[in-house]
Amino acid sequence: MSEEHAPRSTPQTPFNLEKTYSHADVEARWQSSRWEELGTFHAEHSRVLEGGRTPYTVLMPPPNVTGSLTLGHVLNHTLQDIFIRYSRMSGKEALWLPGTDHAGIATQTVVEKKLRKEGISRHDLGRKDFLEHVWQWREEYGGLIVRQLKRLGISCDWRRNLFTMDEGASEAVVSAFVALYRDGLIYRGKRIINWCPVSQTALSDEEVTMKPRRDQLVYVNYALAKDPSRSITIATVRPETILADVAIAVNPNDERYRDLVGEMVVVPIAGRHVPVIADDYVDIEFGTGALKITPAHDPNDYAVAGRHNLPVISVVGRDGRMTDEFGYRGMDRFDARKKIILDLEELGHLDRVEDYEHNVGYSERADVVVEPYLSEQWFVKMKPLAEDALRVVNDGEIRFHPPHWINTYRHWMENIQDWCISRQLWWGHRIPAWYDPEGQVWVADSYDEACRLAGTDKLVQDEDVLDTWFSSWLWPLTTLGWTGPKSDNADLGAFYPTQTLVTGPDIIFFWVARMIMAGMYFKGDVPFRDVYFTSIIRDMKGRKLSKSLGNSPDPLKVIDTYGTDALRFTIIYIAPLGQDVLFGEEKCELGRNFATKIWNASRLVFMQREKHFGGMEEFAAYYEGFDPSKESFDLAGRWILSSFDAMLERYHSAFAQFRMNDIVKTVYDFFWGDYCDWYLEALKVTLREGCPPEEARRAVALAVHVLEGTLQALHPVMPFITEEIWHSILPRTEAESIASSSLPRPSGCVSGDGAFELVQKLVTEVRSLKALFGVPPGMRAEVRLKPSGADALEAVEGGLAYIAQLGQCEPSLQLEGPRPAHAAASVVDGHELFMLLEGLISFEKERARLQKEIEKVTGYVAQLEKKLSNSGFADHAPREVVEKEREKLADAKAGLVKLEGNLDVLSD
Numbered sequence: 073m074s075e076e077h078a079p080r081s082t083p084q085t086p087f088n089l090e091k092t093y094s095h096a097d098v099e100a101r102w103q104s105s106r107w108e109e110l111g112t113f114h115a116e117h118s119r120v121l122e123g124g125r126t127p128y129t130v131l132m133p134p135p136n137v138t139g140s141l142t143l144g145h146v147l148n149h150t151l152q153d154i155f156i157r158y159s160r161m162s163g164k165e166a167l168w169l170p171g172t173d174h175a176g177i178a179t180q181t182v183v184e185k186k187l188r189k190e191g192i193s194r195h196d197l198g199r200k201d202f203l204e205h206v207w208q209w210r211e212e213y214g215g216l217i218v219r220q221l222k223r224l225g226i227s228c229d230w231r232r233n234l235f236t237m238d239e240g241a242s243e244a245v246v247s248a249f250v251a252l253y254r255d256g257l258i259y260r261g262k263r264i265i266n267w268c269p270v271s272q273t274a275l276s277d278e279e280v281t282m283k284p285r286r287d288q289l290v291y292v293n294y295a296l297a298k299d300p301s302r303s304i305t306i307a308t309v310r311p312e313t314i315l316a317d318v319a320i321a322v323n324p325n326d327e328r329y330r331d332l333v334g335e336m337v338v339v340p341i342a343g344r345h346v347p348v349i350a351d352d353y354v355d356i357e358f359g360t361g362a363l364k365i366t367p368a369h370d371p372n373d374y375a376v377a378g379r380h381n382l383p384v385i386s387v388v389g390r391d392g393r394m395t396d397e398f399g400y401r402g403m404d405r406f407d408a409r410k411k412i413i414l415d416l417e418e419l420g421h422l423d424r425v426e427d428y429e430h431n432v433g434y435s436e437r438a439d440v441v442v443e444p445y446l447s448e449q450w451f452v453k454m455k456p457l458a459e460d461a462l463r464v465v466n467d468g469e470i471r472f473h474p475p476h477w478i479n480t481y482r483h484w485m486e487n488i489q490d491w492c493i494s495r496q497l498w499w500g501h502r503i504p505a506w507y508d509p510e511g512q513v514w515v516a517d518s519y520d521e522a523c524r525l526a527g528t529d530k531l532v533q534d535e536d537v538l539d540t541w542f543s544s545w546l547w548p549l550t551t552l553g554w555t556g557p558k559s560d561n562a563d564l565g566a567f568y569p570t571q572t573l574v575t576g577p578d579i580i581f582f583w584v585a586r587m588i589m590a591g592m593y594f595k596g597d598v599p600f601r602d603v604y605f606t607s608i609i610r611d612m613k614g615r616k617l618s619k620s621l622g623n624s625p626d627p628l629k630v631i632d633t634y635g636t637d638a639l640r641f642t643i644i645y646i647a648p649l650g651q652d653v654l655f656g657e658e659k660c661e662l663g664r665n666f667a668t669k670i671w672n673a674s675r676l677v678f679m680q681r682e683k684h685f686g687g688m689e690e691f692a693a694y695y696e697g698f699d700p701s702k703e704s705f706d707l708a709g710r711w712i713l714s715s716f717d718a719m720l721e722r723y724h725s726a727f728a729q730f731r732m733n734d735i736v737k738t739v740y741d742f743f744w745g746d747y748c749d750w751y752l753e754a755l756k757v758t759l760r761e762g763c764p765p766e767e768a769r770r771a772v773a774l775a776v777h778v779l780e781g782t783l784q785a786l787h788p789v790m791p792f793i794t795e796e797i798w799h800s801i802l803p804r805t806e807a808e809s810i811a812s813s814s815l816p817r818p819s820g821c822v823s824g825d826g827a828f829e830l831v832q833k834l835v836t837e838v839r840s841l842k843a844l845f846g847v848p849p850g851m852r853a854e855v856r857l858k859p860s861g862a863d864a865l866e867a868v869e870g871g872l873a874y875i876a877q878l879g880q881c882e883p884s885l886q887l888e889g890p891r892p893a894h895a896a897a898s899v900v901d902g903h904e905l906f907m908l909l910e911g912l913i914s915f916e917k918e919r920a921r922l923q924k925e926i927e928k929v930t931g932y933v934a935q936l937e938k939k940l941s942n943s944g945f946a947d948h949a950p951r952e953v954v955e956k957e958r959e960k961l962a963d964a965k966a967g968l969v970k971l972e973g974n975l976d977v978l979s980d
Contacts, residue, residue, distance in 0.1 A: 087678065087681070087682050087687070087688050087800075088675060088678040088679060088682060088800070089671060089674060089675050089678065089796075089797065089800055091675070093667060093668050093671035093672070093793075095634070095635030095636070095637065095638065095664075095667065095792070095793070096632075096635075098792050098793055098796045099223075099225075099635065099636055099637075099792045101796065102225075102791070102792050102795045102796060103222070103223075103225075104222040104223075104225055104226065104227075104230075105222070106806070107227065107809065107811070108230055110806070110807055110809065112227070112809045112811050112812060113160075113166075113168070113227040113228060113229050113230075113811070114229050114231065115127075115165050115166060115167035115229050115567075116165070117562040117563050117565065117566035117567065118562075119165045120165050120566035120567070121562060121565060121566050123165075125163070125164060125165040126163075126164045126165065127164065127165050127166075127167065127566055127567050127571075128155075128156070128159035128160075128164040128165065128166045128167070128571050128572075129166075129167045129168075129169065129567045129568075129569075129570035129571055130152050130155055130156045130166075130167070130168045130169070130570065130571065130572050130573075130574070131169050131547060131548055131551065131570045131573055131599075131600065132149070132152065132168065132169060132170045132171060132228065133148065133573075133574070133575050133579075133583070134171045134172050134173040134234075134236065134544065134547065135172055135173065135217045135221070136172070136173050136175035136178055136179075136217070137172045137173060137174055137175055137179060137210055137214040137217070137235070138175050138178045138179050138182050138214075139175075139216075139217045140216060140217060140220060141217065141220035141221065141223075141224075141626075141627050141628060142617075142624065142627065143609050143617060143624065143625065143627055143643070143655060144576070144606075144609060144617075145217075145220075145221065145627070146224065146627050146639060146640070146643055147606055147607065147609060147643050147644075147647060147653070148574055148575070148576070148606050149221060149224055149226050150224065150226075150640045150643060150644060150789075151574045151604065151606065151644070151732060152168065152226070152572075152574045153168075153224070153225070153226045153227055153640075153788065153791070154644070154732060154735070154788040154789055155571075155572050155574070155604075155788075156168045156227055157227055157787060157788035157791065157811060158727055158788045158815070159571075160227070160811060160812070161784065161787065161788070161811065161812075161813060161814060161815040162814075162815055163814065165566075167229055167232075167567050168226070168227060168228040168229060169228070169229070169232055169234070169551040169552070169570075170218075170221075170228035170229070170230060170232065170233045170234070171232075171233055171234035171235065171236070171547070171551060172214065172217065172218065172233075172234075172235055172236070173236050173540060173543075173544060174210075174235065174236045174237045174499065174500065174540065174543070175540060176495055176497050176499055176500040176537060176539070176540045177268075177271055177273060177275070177279060177436075177437050177495065177497060177540075178437055179206060179209075179210070179499050180194075180206070180271075180497050180498065180499040181271065181437045181438070182209070183202075183205055183206050183209050183499070186209065187205065194498060199498050202498055203498060203499065206499050210235075214235075218233070220627075220628065223628065223631060223636060224636060224640065225636055225640075225791045225792055227791070227811065232551065234550065234551050236540070236543040236544065236547075236550075237500075237501070237543075240550065240553060240555050241543060241546075241550040242501055242543075243555045243556065244543075244546050244549065244550045244554055244555045244556055244559075245501045245538065245542060245543050245546065246501070246504045246517055246556075247517060247555060247556025247557060247559075248542075248546055248556070248557075248590070248594065249503070249504055249515070249538070249542070250504060250515055250516060250517055251556070251557050251594075252452060252593075253515040254515070256453070257452060257453045257456060257457065258450060258451070258452055258453070258493075258515075259450070259451055259453065260448060260449070260450050260451070260505075260513065261448065261449070261451060262446060262447065262448045262449075263371075263374075263446070263447075263449060263451065263490075263492065264367075264368075264369075264370065264371040264374045264444050264445065264446050265444075265445060265447060265449055265492045266279070266280050266433065266442045266443075266444070266445075267390070267442060267443045267444070267445030267447070268435040268437075268438050268440065268442060268443075269390065269391050269392030269438075269440060269443055270392075270435065270438035270440050271435065271437060271438050271497075272390055272391070272496055273495045273496035273497050274445075274447070274449055274492055274494060274495055274496060275435060275436075275442060275495075276492070276539050276540075276541060276582065277581075277582065278436075278541065278579065278582040279435065279436045279437070280433040280434065280435065280436065280442050281433070281434045281435075281436050282431045282432070282433055282434075283431065283432060283434050284429055284430070284431055284432075285429070285430065285431070285432040285441075286427060286428070286429050287309045287428050287429075287430065287432075288309065288413070288425050288426070288427065288428060289307050289308070289309055289359070289425070289426045289427070289428035290307065290308055290309070290311045290413060290416070290422070290425050291305055291306070291307050291359070291360065291422070291423035291424045291425070291426075292305065292306055292307075292308065292311065292314065292340060292364075292416055292421055292422060292423060293305050293340075293420075293421050293422075293423050294306065294320060294337040294338060294339065294340065294364075294421075295337065295338050296332075296335055296336070296337055296338075297335070297336040297337060297338055297345050298335070298336070300338075303337075304320055304329065304332060304337055304348065304360075304362050305360045305362065305423050306320060306359065306360060306362045306363060306364045307358070307359030307360055308364055309428060309430065310366075310369070310409070311409055311412045311413055311416065312387070312388070312394065312400070312405055312406075312408045312409045312412055313364075313366045313369045313370075313387060313388070314339060314340060314341065314342065314364060314366075314412065314416075315339075315341060315342050315385075315387045315394075315396045315398055315400070315412075316366045316367075316368055316369060316385040316386060316387040316396075317339045317342070317344070317346055317364045317365065317366055317385075318344075318346050318365055318366070318367060318377065318382045318383050318384070318385060319346045319347050319348070319349050319364075319365040319376075319377075319380065319382055320337055320346065320347075320348045320349070320362055320363070320364060320365065321348075321349050321350070321351045321353065321354050321362070321363045321364075321365050321376060322348065322349075322350055322351075322354055322361060322362050322363075323350070323351070323352065323354040323355070323356045323361065324350035324351070324352065325356070326354070326356050326361050328361060329348070329361070329362060332348045333348050333349065333350045334347065334348065335347070335348050336348075340416055340419065340421040341398055341412065341415060341416070341419070341421075342398055346365075349365070349376075349380050349382075351376050351379065351380070353372060353375070353376055365377060365382065366385075367382060367383075367384040367385075367446070368384050368385055368386035368387075368445075368446040369386070369387075369388060369443075369444050369445075369446075370444050371444060374446070384446060386446055387400075388405050388443060388445075390445070392404060392405050392440070392443060393405065394408045400412070405443070413425065449492045449493075449494045449536075450492070450493050450494040450503060450505075450536070450538075451490040451491060451492055451493065452490060452491040452493055453490055454488045454489065454490055454491055454589075455488060457589040457592075457593055458485045458486075458488045458585075458589065460589075460592040460593075461485060461585060461588040461589045461592055462481075462482065462485040462486070464588065464592065464598050465478060465481055465482070465588070466478075466482070469598050469601075470588065470598050470600065470601060470602070470603065471601065471602050471603070472602075472603050472605065473602060473603065473604045473605065473649060473650075473730040474605065474649055474650035476650070477577055477580060477603075477605055480577070480580060481580055481584075481585060484580070484581050484585065485585060491539075491586075492539070493538050493539045493541075493542050494534075494536040494537075494538065494539070495536060495537050495538065495539055495540075496535070496536055497536075497537050498537070499537070500537030500538055500540065501537055501538045501542065501543060502533060502534070502536075502537050502538075503533075503534040503536050503537065503538060504516060504517065504518075504522075504533075505533070505534040506519065506522040506523075506526070506531035506532060506533050506534070507531065507532050507533075507534070508526050508528055508530060508531055509528075509530055512526070513534075514526045514531065519531065519533070541582055541583065541586060544583055544586075544587075545583065545586035545587050545589070545590045546587075546590055546594075547587060548568065548569070548570055548587055548590075548591055548599035548600065549564075549568070549590065549591070549594060549595065549599070552564045552567055552568055554594075554595075557594055568595065568597070568599075569591065569595075569597050569598050569599055569600055569601065570599060570600045570601075571600060571601050571602065572600065572601070572602045572603075572604060573587075573599075573600045573602070573603045573604070574604045574606060575603065575604075575605065575606065576605065576606050576608075577605040577606075580605070584603060587599045587600075602730070604649075604730055605650075606647075607647045607648070607649075607650070607651055607652055607653045608652045608653070609643075609652075609653045609655050610652050610653065610654055610655070611623040611654070611655065611656065612654055612655075612656045614652075614654065617655075625655075625657045627639065630657055630660060633657075633660070634657075634660035634661070634663060634664045635663070635664060635667060635792075636792060637663065637667050637789075637790035637791070637792050637793050638660050638662075638663030638664040638666075638667055639660055639663060640663070640789055640790060640791075641662070641663035641666060641667070641736060641789055641790050642659050642660045642662050642663035643655065644732055644733055644735075644736050644789060645662065645663070645733055645736045645737060645740070646659060646733070647732070647733055648731075648733050649730060649731055649732065649733070663790075666740060666744070667790065667793050669743070669744060669748060670743065670783075670786075670790075670793060670794075670797070671793065671797070673743075673747070673748050673752060673779070674779060674797045674800070676752060677752070677772070677775045677776060677779055678800065680755070680759060680772050680775065681772050681776060684759075684765070684768045684769050684772050685769065685772070688802075688803055689803065691802075692802050692803055694769060694773060695773055695776065695777075695801075695802065696802075698770075698773045698777065700713055700774060700777055700819070701819055701820075703770055703774075705770070705771070705774060706758055706767075706771070707754075707827050707828050707831070707870060707871065707874065708750075708751060708754035708755065708757070708758060708828060708874065709758070709771060709774050710828070711751075711827075711828035711829070712746065712747065712750075712751040712774070712778055713774070713778070713819075715742065715746045715751075716742070716746075716778050716781060716782075717818045717819060717820065718818075719738055719739065719742040719746075719785075720781075720785070720816055720817060720818045721818050722734070722738045723735055723738050723739065723785055724817070724818075726738060735789070736789055739782060739785050739786050739789075742782070743782050743786075747778060747779075747782065750832065750878070751775070751778075752775070753877060753878050754828075754874050754877065754878065755771060755775060756877055757873045757874050757877050758771045759771060759772075760873075776801060779797075779801075780798065780801055781816035783797055783798050783810065784798075784810060784813055784814075784815055784816055785815065785816065787810050787811065791811070794810055795809065795810050795811070798810040798813075827867050827870060827871060828871070828874070830867055830868070830871060830900075830901060830903075831871040831874045831875060831878070833900050833901060834857070834868075834871065834875055834879070834900050834903070834905060835874070835875055835878040835879040837898050837900050837905055838853070838855055838875070838879035838881050838905070838907065839879060840898075841896045841898060841905075841907045842907070844896070844970075844974065845896055845907075845909060845912070845913055845918060845974065846913055846918065846921075847909075847912045847913060849880060850880055851880070851912060852880055852881055852882055853880075853881045853882070853907050853908065853909075853912055854881070854882045854884075854907070854908040855875070855879070855881045855882065855883045855884070855905065855906065855907050855908075856883070856884055856885070856886040856892060856895075856905075856906045856908070857872075857875075857883055857884070857885055857886065857903060857904070857905055857906075858885075858886045858887065858903065858904035858905075858906070859885070859887070859903055860901070860902030860903050860904075861902075864902075864903065865885075865887075868885065868903060869885060872884070872885075881907075886906070891904075891906060892906050892908055894908065894909050894910050894915070894977060894978065895907060895908050895909060895977065896909060896974070896977055897977070909977070909978070915978050918978055919975060919978050919979070922971055922974055922975045922978070923975065925971055926968065926971050926972060926975065929964055929967055929968045929971060930968065932964050933961065933964045933965060933968060936957060936960055936961040936964060937961065939957060940954070940957055940958065940961065
């Protein structure tokens with residue numbers, strides 16, 4: 073261990089904190105690398121299999137190796153860290169499995185762009201040399217996202233960091249492919265797929281971004297072959313594909329076209345004669361109710377062609393250029409579109425053109441319109457795999473949070489389509505299929521095995537690689553060392569299935585569902601028990617964050633300004649389960665202010681510790697034997713223990729219900745309100761001059777006890793500041809960590825008498841009366857309290873010292889006699905409270921102010937009454953509007969009564 077990270081000896085433990093909180097200094101001391109060196113987050117299968125510990129495993133959704141930190145990552149990984157730290161501090165063997173994804177098309181695009189700047193293409197290099205360039209790029213730049221994630225303080229077992237192209241993960245991919253192929257679940261066939269003309273590869277739906285696009289809806293007349301004077305009109309946004317038309321389809325229930333079904337029409341420009349067919353797929357309401365059928369360029373048309381045994385013609389090539397025989401060959405598809413519209417008009421086939429806005433798929437990386445393309449690809453049969461995956465969710469073996477996502481999942485699984493898994497790339501897992509000279513395919517784990525199966529070594533491997541998601545769907549298995557259907561190891565035995573997956577709902581189909589299928593198929597068990605779907609982060613205008621809009625803050629800059637703890641706290645505080653998050657960088661002031669409050673309150677408590685104990689060793693000896701359940705405390709002490717217990721009940725309950733933002737709000741409200749605003753102020757009464765030393769030490773120990781418990785509860789959310797302060801509570805070495813301590817649980821310490829709650833109510837009323845009459849908060853007012861009865865006398869009397877301190881007043885009991893003159897009066901739980909105003913305010917000025925306010929409110933009341941008495945408004949305005957006005961009137965009248973009462977007080 074380096075000298076920098078050597079454990080501090082006991083005397084170096086500070087008795088108090090620096091005066092000012094510096095998040096930069098604290099986070100530099102407790103960066104992930106230090107926790108990593110100490111093995112704080114290491115998990116071992118032996119502690120599960122031999123030691124009997126309960127495992128808790130979280131699976132990191134692998135970020136793309138090309139990626140950089142976003143606010144989405146911050147939310148997702150902070151949530152994961154909260155789950156894992158909470159479980160670790162609850163005594164479980166907590167394992168967070170990290171890793172990165174090779175991101176086939178994204179990585180190849182980045183490296184090709186880099187090579188182009190050097191005047192080189194991948195084809196110039198050849199496959200082998202190009203892949204060496206990719207690996208070199210990955211070694212140099214691929215660790216960026218991991219380094220950035222570590223700045224978040226996330227507590228992964230980084231020894232297990234897996235890359236989807238690592239040897240073990242690659243072996244698993246090949247084994248899975250071979251097993252599925254031999255079981256008849258993988259096949260090669262011709263289908264319509266998403267095609268990127270720039271990257272020259274098939275794309276998954278996940279790699280396609282839908283964007284609004286304004287095109288022209290072109291209405292074209294198709295003349296009947298036997299009677300050119302008659303025609304049928306279709307509407308299309310892709311007139312360039314007219315050249316590949318094989319039919320016109322109408323709905324069988326559409327009376328307009330019933331007599332034309334079976335007739336032949338002439339395809340404009342192409343001159344081809346094609347039939348008019350009837351198919352339920354056609355929407356009667358869209359366009360003219362008649363559709364051109366172009367099977368090679370639309371998946372729905374392809375299905376129609378299959379039902380009607382129609383031919384398939386292609387006129388757009390792999391590069392997005394026309395391949396037809398009608399004069400457009402070699403033209404870009406969009407240039408051809410413009411030319412064909414002009415030609416249709418010139419030939420008399422154009423009926424009309426309308427502007428039309430619709431959503432169009434774009435290649436996520438190349439940002440070009442995706443081409444539906446008919447090609448031979450490898451597919452996985454999904455229906456057989458979906459059956460078990462649907463059952464385990466329906467039966468509750470896997471729970472979704474929030475649960476409404478089950479409906480989305482169920483709909484997709486019940487209508488699932490086969491998965492295109494081949495990609496025309498060089499970077500990725502190459503498909504383990506070889507072809508002999510006769511074109512027969514041999515699927516095997518290796519070239520040698522394929523040769524043995526084929527009986528020849530004259531084999532050529534398939535050029536394609538697998539969809540990145542094919543490695544990702546094995547993630548719960550490969551991260552635990554699974555390399556194929558026959559593999560097993562102690563980590564799998566201890567930590568599979570995992571417990572909680574945190575992910576975005578946008579990949580529920582592409583990743584979550586497929587992982588469930590893979591887990592059920594290869595292991596016969598679910599891959600995880602709970603799935604927590606994160607919120608969508610939007611800007612303050614409600615727009616999704618995006619680079620193009622320029623509304624996506626850089627998390628690293630936010631961290632530099634506000635601190636990691638502040639960002640983590642804020643983003644969870646504003647992210648209720650199942651609701652979108654409106655994020656503005658300024659919101660992090662909430663987290664920064666809270667961190668400062670924690671720091672300053674801790675300093676205050678440590679100052680009292682320093683005052684009442686001779687040193688850290690003396691305090692440590694006292695504190696380590698301190699048990700609040702066996703001690704007696706004053707009013708405030710009993711109350712804070714009860715309040716602390718109630719907070720812990722809510723805290724642990726929120727965890728059980730996956731209500732993460734309730735967790736932070738619960739601790740925030742308790743610490744800022746109960747502990748700081750009430751208890752630490754009340755502690756001044758306990759530690760008053762002349763307080764017996766033992767009572768003072770006991771009170772200070774209690775304050776530290778509740779502080780430490782709160783820090784532990786906050787640690788999963790704010791790891792840096794809580795670690796730093798925790799190390800200042802007792803003489804601890806850096807080898808120790810709050811992350812390894814035990815979370816406090818409710819102890820049953822309940823006061824039950826409500827005495828301090830009465831103090832709070834009386835103090836609140838004193839503050840309210842001061843504000844009402846314009847008395848400065850720090851000015852001490854004389855207050856007389858008249859208990860509701862003899863049985864309540866002790867409770868009120870016992871709280872006088874607290875009321876004096878917290879209410880900045882001079883309270884006394886008034887057991888009998890009339891109400892004092894010029895006194896503001898109130899009743900709290902039956903107890904009368906009088907605040908004497910003489911000497912506190914100028915009666916003349918206050919009367920003038922009240923009279924002016926009364927005149928203003930009286931006029932407002934009259935205005936509202938006039939409005940509500942108007943039958944035109946009361947009888948015809950929306951009910952909620954009328955009710956709102958009535959509420960305003962009731963509030964105004966109540967306020968008027970108070971103002972007049974206050975004026976009466978000053979007029980006595």
